[in-house]
Amino acid sequence: MKIGIVGLSQSGKTTLFNALTGAQVDTAAYSGKAEAHRAIVNVPDQRVEVLNEIFAPKKKIPATIEYIDLAGLGAAEKKSGFSDQFLGHIRLVDAILAIVRSFSNDAVPHPANSIDPSRDLREIEAEFVLSDLSIVENRMERLTRQMKSKKTDADAREFALLERCKALLEDEKPLRRLQMSTEEEMIVRGYQFLTQKPLIVVVNIDESNIRNEAQVLAPFQQVMDPHAAALSISAQIEMEIRQLSDDEAQLFQAELGIAESAMARLIRTSYDLLGLVSFFTVGSDEVRAWTITQDTKAPQAAGAIHTDFERGFIRAEVVHYDDFIARKSLAQCKTDGVTRLEGKEYIVKDGDIITFRFAV
Ligand SMILES: Nc1nc2c(ncn2[C@@H]2O[C@H](COP(=O)(O)OP(=O)(O)OP(=O)(O)O)[C@@H](O)[C@H]2O)c(=O)[nH]1
Ligand SMILES: [Mg+2]
Incomplete structure (x- = not known):
């Protein structure tokens, strides 16, 4: 911005x-x-x-x-x-x-x-x-x-x-x-x-x-x-x-x-x-905050990272920051069922931690 x-x-x-x-x-x-x-x-x-x-x-x-x-x-x-x-x-x-x-x-x-x-x-x-x-x-x-x-x-x-x-x-x-x-x-x-x-x-x-x-x-x-x-x-x-x-x-x-x-x-x-929110990508390489407008759908949010991510978007694995912090492990989030698989129509929320699945 x-x-x-x-x-x-x-x-x-x-x-x-x-x-x-x-x-x-x-x-x-x-x-x-x-x-x-x-x-x-x-x-x-x-x-x-x-x-x-x-x-x-x-x-x-x-x-x-x-x-x-x-x-x-x-x-x-x-x-x-x-x-x-x-x-x-x-x-x-x-x-x-x-x-x-x-x-x-x-x-x-x-x-x-x-x-x-x-x-x-x-x-x-x-x-x-x-x-x-x-x-x-x-x-x-x-x-x-x-x-x-x-x-x-x-x-x-x-x-x-x-x-x-x-x-x-x-x-x-x-x-x-x-x-x-x-x-x-x-x-x-x-x-x-x-x-x-x-x-x-x-x-x-x-x-x-x-x-x-x-x-x-x-x-x-x-x-x-x-x-x-x-x-x-x-x-x-x-x-x-x-x-x-x-x-x-x-x-x-x-x-x-x-x-x-x-x-x-x-x-x-x-x-x-400006109606901006942040989502996060995490991993051993980098932890990063991304800024998008609050009505952005998952593929466009992926596009903020790379245009390939948007073009080849398959789905988003989403866990909210609050749910993650209660567990402090992505694997535990999956076990507990708080990680969601979201599609093209999902509107990304402030505090979402996202892993994008895509094919190019
Ligand atoms: N007392 C007081 N002086 C201020 C304040 N803000 C700026 N000044 C003074 O006003 C003068 C101009 O400040 P600048 O920040 O250079 O103003 P500017 O709008 O960038 O000026 P130009 O780029 O020349 O248009 C400086 O001498 C500042 O020290 C303030 O809040 N209080
Ligand atoms: Mg000046």
Whole structure:
């Protein structure tokens, strides 16, 4: 899973990136042309650790998330739209993390000269809406020309769908709000609309607001929808904590009233928002966690490992983590009848331990 971090300039993107990934990128400003920072982090999952102890494999491979720290969006005055480079990065992410500034820091100027996180979010979303709208309009123009020479049903259906998208965008609403059939989702998938991607809003707060999350987030509730979530995080504090030893970090967190690290909260929020679950493969070679969406059937889950596994899928031997942990041996699971043989229609559950049977 790829998550792109966006925000106005100097909103704390790189600071948060450091907090989430343990990187130590210099937080000095960098121009829009600079390379984006990327880092891959392991998804903490106690189950992988326990399986690792039981199987003592050569390799332990946890699930991962990639974070991309992008260049800042310009100030309100210079509405220049996005650079091609920025769009190239952001169109490929699975979810967008928009960070907005609520922290006060006299040494750091705000591009609009005042602190107003709701306004900043509206501004970011407005940029995304404009970007999507221009794609919709271009495509509609092209389809109109095409349909003049030869009109197909597929073109007509796409045009009708784009008209619905356009109406919503002209109303300054994100495409996340559009109800689409599976077929319609297939039609628009290739466009990689920015306002259709799941959105995580991070309000970057002062240390003094760490215990006031409900209050801080209240103004954002009305812009939220089922594909958006908001969190308040002090990026600066979290970055500092990330650089401490585990013991020191725990002490410091308790003192400040931070129940869970920003990294852990963000991963949980991302999994919920994207509807992700993990299944495991185990053995003496490796113990590994795989990430899939929660409605994935067994053959497609196998495909996450290798396309051959999906093509030649025969069946899946499944035992749930909880059933396995009560026995700590795959053989015992079979003896006790808690290992199931599942076919092509089985929907993989979070925590399933699976051995795929396939023929190629
Ligand atoms: N007080 C305070 N300062 C912060 C916080 N987060 C970031 N800063 C400061 O704000 C400045 C900008 O932070 P960055 O993380 O570089 O922000 P950015 O969004 O990556 O900036 P650009 O990449 O230049 O757009 C730095 O001087 C940070 O130290 C925070 O939570 N509290
Ligand atoms: Mg930065």
